[in-house]
Each structure stands twice: as C-alpha cells, then as structure tokens.
Amino acid sequence: MGLQTRNPYTHQDLKLYKTSGSTELEEKISAADKVFQKFKTFKPSSRVEKMQRLAKLLRDNSSKYAKQISLEMGKPFSQAKGEIEKCAWVCAFYADNAPQFLESKIVKTDDKSSYINYEPLGVILAIMPWNYPFWQVFRVIAPNLMLGNSILIKHAPNTLGCGEMIQGLVEDAGFKPHSVGHIIVKVEQIESIINHKLIKAVTLTGSTKAGSIVASQAGKAIKKSVLELGGSNALVVFEDADLEKTAEICVKARFQNTGQSCIAGKRLLVHNSVYDEFMEKIKAEIQQLNIGNPFDNNSDISVMAREDLAEALKSQLDKSVKMGATISHGGQQDKTYFEPTLVENVTPDMPIFKEETFGPVLAVTAFKDEEEAVKLINTSKYGLGVSLFTENKSKYQRLISQIEDGAVFVNSLVKSDPRLPFGGTKHSGYGRELGREGILEFANIKTVYIQ
Missing domain, CATH: 3.40.605.10 (Aldehyde Dehydrogenase; Chain A, domain 1)
Structure with missing residues (x-):
C-alpha cells in the first residue's frame, strides 16, 4: 500500500x-x-x-x-x-x-x-x-x-x-x-x-x-x-480606520497562500458608514492580484492544494448565494483553480459565514455599531484570532476583553510570531x-x- x-x-x-x-x-x-x-x-x-x-x-x-x-x-x-x-x-x-x-x-x-x-x-x-x-x-x-x-x-x-x-x-x-x-x-x-x-x-x-x-x-x-x-477570523473595519491601508492588509490576510490558512481573515465586517467606500478599495486590491503558476515570482495566488478542497469551497459558496449572498468579484472554479472571490450581503446563517472557508473567498457583512460588531465576531464557533482596524486607542482597548478569540491584532493581520504564544479557543x-x-x-x- x-x-x-x-x-x-x-x-x-x-x-x-x-x-x-x-x-x-x-x-x-x-x-x-x-x-x-x-x-x-x-x-x-x-x-x-x-x-x-x-x-x-x-x-x-x-x-x-x-x-x-x-x-x-x-x-x-x-x-x-x-x-x-x-x-x-x-x-x-x-x-x-x-x-x-x-x-x-x-x-x-x-x-x-x-x-x-x-x-x-x-x-x-x-x-x-x-x-x-x-x-x-x-x-x-x-x-x-x-x-x-x-x-x-x-x-x-x-x-x-x-x-x-x-x-x-x-x-x-x-x-x-x-x-x-x-x-x-x-x-x-x-x-x-x-x-x-x-x-x-x-x-x-x-x-x-x-x-x-x-x-x-x-x-x-x-x-x-x-x-x-480551524478558524474563521474576523477582519473588523470601523469608521475611523485608515481605509486605504486597511484594504491592502485585508486582501493579504484573506488571499495569501491562496486563502488556505487557519488564521486567514475570512469574515470581513465593515461599518455601515464607510461600507461603500471601503468595498471599492477592496475590489481594486483584489483586481490587482496576480494569478498563475506557483513558480512565477509575480504570482500572488495559484491553485488550491487539492481538487476536492476547491469543490467543497464552491459548494459553500453556491449554498450561500442561494440564501441571498451576492458575488461581487470572481466565483469561478475549475479543478484546483479557484478565482479570488468577494461575496457581499452575507448573513450569519450562511455557510461562508458560519463554517470555515479554506480558500480564496472573502465574505462581507455590514454592522452598525460596536455592540453588533462584537456579537458578529463572537457568534462564530471558532476562536483563533481577530483583526480590529481603528485609529481610536480607547475603542480597541475597550473591545479587546470582549472578544473571545485567542488573539486580537490591531491594524494588522493575524499572524504567528515565535516570540508570542499562538492558539485558539472554542472549536x-x-x-x-x-x-x-x-x-x-x-x-x-x-x-x-x-x-
């Protein structure tokens, strides 16, 4: 054998x-x-x-x-x-x-x-x-x-x-x-x-x-x-975030390693007041991603590791679309290739929100205030890490203790660092x-x- x-x-x-x-x-x-x-x-x-x-x-x-x-x-x-x-x-x-x-x-x-x-x-x-x-x-x-x-x-x-x-x-x-x-x-x-x-x-x-x-x-x-x-990390964008820089970080957090990471930012939560402006910046960043052969030094994204993984991700996406989510960019899959995908109007009952998505799909949900943001973060059965994007120090200090995950990163993607303990809570x-x-x-x- x-x-x-x-x-x-x-x-x-x-x-x-x-x-x-x-x-x-x-x-x-x-x-x-x-x-x-x-x-x-x-x-x-x-x-x-x-x-x-x-x-x-x-x-x-x-x-x-x-x-x-x-x-x-x-x-x-x-x-x-x-x-x-x-x-x-x-x-x-x-x-x-x-x-x-x-x-x-x-x-x-x-x-x-x-x-x-x-x-x-x-x-x-x-x-x-x-x-x-x-x-x-x-x-x-x-x-x-x-x-x-x-x-x-x-x-x-x-x-x-x-x-x-x-x-x-x-x-x-x-x-x-x-x-x-x-x-x-x-x-x-x-x-x-x-x-x-x-x-x-x-x-x-x-x-x-x-x-x-x-x-x-x-x-x-x-x-x-x-x-x-597993993880289903939230990227939480508040109204006072540096939107240009945040968009760049969020796209990297979701799509590096072709989205196949437990600590990838899979759920993008955006404050209502900056939603439209930020979505334009996110779309622009995604469109700049180079897709190709893994041995091409210009490639930002290549194929997924196995065809069955790509098919499972496509199934999660299709089910979520049937429930009302809308694809703003991408959505195509062919064998191990999966196009970088942006999905809006995502609700907590959809597979791409409540399940781990292990590939290049970014699910977007709007929120109205801090209370709703914390609720959306903590409703996940996973608890690996969260990224908060805000220029308000008192805000992120106030929110850190309310978040159930094993790590909170402010104005940064979640990453592992030899100098810091790494691990999660819940599932x-x-x-x-x-x-x-x-x-x-x-x-x-x-x-x-x-x-």
Whole structure:
C-alpha cells in the first residue's frame, strides 16, 4: 500500500510513498525513545549549536525547500521561501531563548529548598497539515528538540516529500538520527500509535473534525494533547480606520497562500458608514492580484492544494448565494483553480459565514455599531484570532476583553510570531505553540521539595 503525491498545478503525479506496517512503526517509535532516554538529562544549552546550525541550513537552502512546498501543495514560490525563512527564525529564537525558558525556578517555602524543574516528556506524535508543510512542523520541533523530546511527524498525505526533507534536515544539523522521525501511515493507524506506551503526547494541526477524533483518542489513553484547529477570523473595519491601508492588509490576510490558512481573515465586517467606500478599495486590491503558476515570482495566488478542497469551497459558496449572498468579484472554479472571490450581503446563517472557508473567498457583512460588531465576531464557533482596524486607542482597548478569540491584532493581520504564544479557543482548539508557553506544553513541570 502507498500514498501518491501530486502536483496540484500540473495535476501530474510526483512520487508514490510506501506506508509503514506495524513492525516498521514499532522500530521507529522504539528508536525515537532510545534517543530520548540517552539525551533527556542533557541541558538545553547542549543543543543550542545544533539548533543554530538548523536555522542556517534552512536559510542557505531556502530555494530547495520552497520548491518542494510549491510542487506538492501549489504555494506561490515567493511565499514558500518566506515560509522557510520563518522556520529559520523559530529555530534561532529557541536556540537563543530555550535555556532561559527552561531554567529551574526557585520557590521560597517553609522548608530547606523547593524549586520547579522543566523536563522533557518523551516521544511526541505530531500530526501535521499540508497548508504550511514546513512552518507548522518547525514550530513544533524547534521547541521540543530544545526541551529534549523526540518527535514523530505524521505529515499530510500530499506533502510527504516535505516530511522526508525535514527529517533529513534535522540530522544534517547534527541532531541524532530518530530525534525527529517521519512516519508514513494511513489515518486508520493513528489510534494505535497514540495508544503506544512510548508515545507520551500528541499535537495536531488540522480540521476541527480531525482534532476532535485525536483528542478523544488521546483522552482515552490519558495523554496530553495540543490542538491547533480551524478558524474563521474576523477582519473588523470601523469608521475611523485608515481605509486605504486597511484594504491592502485585508486582501493579504484573506488571499495569501491562496486563502488556505487557519488564521486567514475570512469574515470581513465593515461599518455601515464607510461600507461603500471601503468595498471599492477592496475590489481594486483584489483586481490587482496576480494569478498563475506557483513558480512565477509575480504570482500572488495559484491553485488550491487539492481538487476536492476547491469543490467543497464552491459548494459553500453556491449554498450561500442561494440564501441571498451576492458575488461581487470572481466565483469561478475549475479543478484546483479557484478565482479570488468577494461575496457581499452575507448573513450569519450562511455557510461562508458560519463554517470555515479554506480558500480564496472573502465574505462581507455590514454592522452598525460596536455592540453588533462584537456579537458578529463572537457568534462564530471558532476562536483563533481577530483583526480590529481603528485609529481610536480607547475603542480597541475597550473591545479587546470582549472578544473571545485567542488573539486580537490591531491594524494588522493575524499572524504567528515565535516570540508570542499562538492558539485558539472554542472549536479552534486548545493549548499554545510558540513563545515560552509553547515550549512548556510538552514539559514535565516537576515540583521538587526538600525537607
């Protein structure tokens, strides 16, 4: 049995990968645990040089790895290179900061000595997505390698070449073989892997449906899980926003990576008083997007990663139009190609508002005041992030605590930054990646008390 990768732009097959059977899986899990057992007591400082080397390898070979991303999932090459640069950044960040993050913390009590240690757990299963096939993986492996955990990557079936490259990269940087392993398995095999006695925790980036299943399996096995799931981020444009700049940011927030991002701004909420003016600016920005071959450096948008994903998005769009939404721009789909689409008169009961839309469709809804804006933001079952556009400081300070999402960005698109914790609420998942909070998710936070 095997898994076939395919170029979504040319529709040509790339490579057939053999899936691992139970014997091979057992060997890989055991090998990962042996590496963990050997090096688990080593200080994070012993890994700094290797992590710095990993960052350098990524920077020096960014075109090579970006090419693999573009081949397997159709990301415009310039954006794929940016993804690799961000991976180098997260490696450098944890090389610089992990030793400090993981220092023992002395706590004054009524006895001789008490302190908190931050120690690795063991082998972590990382179930990874196709939309950012390097970045999503590196924001897991960089902190966990510095902590001392071993990681088994189960990558998406259409980006298996990226998974293979990442395993090789880690070894080239000087980490021991099996510190990071890449396993090629079918979905049906995942539960048995989670149940394996040597797997200590699981992290998943993917759909809410997949996250619910994996969380249930991990829960039954009493194992820690972190879930980075779907999103339906709101872009909220108030009457005092800088409309020119905001339009540019909103189009980038929705259409980068061909709209295939959990943190993309999918719902555009616009104050009634500036609605018409702002829509003209949005349409002008969309019309300037260059659509084409992912390897054309001028391409802002290319194809979606799979044809079934494009068809699912078209179905959401068509259902919403039947309910009264109107297409102001775009709307055409052909195989993996989906035209950048702007949809107005969208109401909260429509699929393109209440469901996650994973592709280049921007749904627009008008609002009359702050109260209605907050209600529209929070009515979503997702809670990953929100962008507020206003020049009024007291307004955004007042609104931040009313918003239920895991992040609020003001006059900016929502983005992940190695220096800041990242994660959602509600159906967007739980737990945090990045920052100090991210490196502690899979740490044994050990209390030591000496009489």
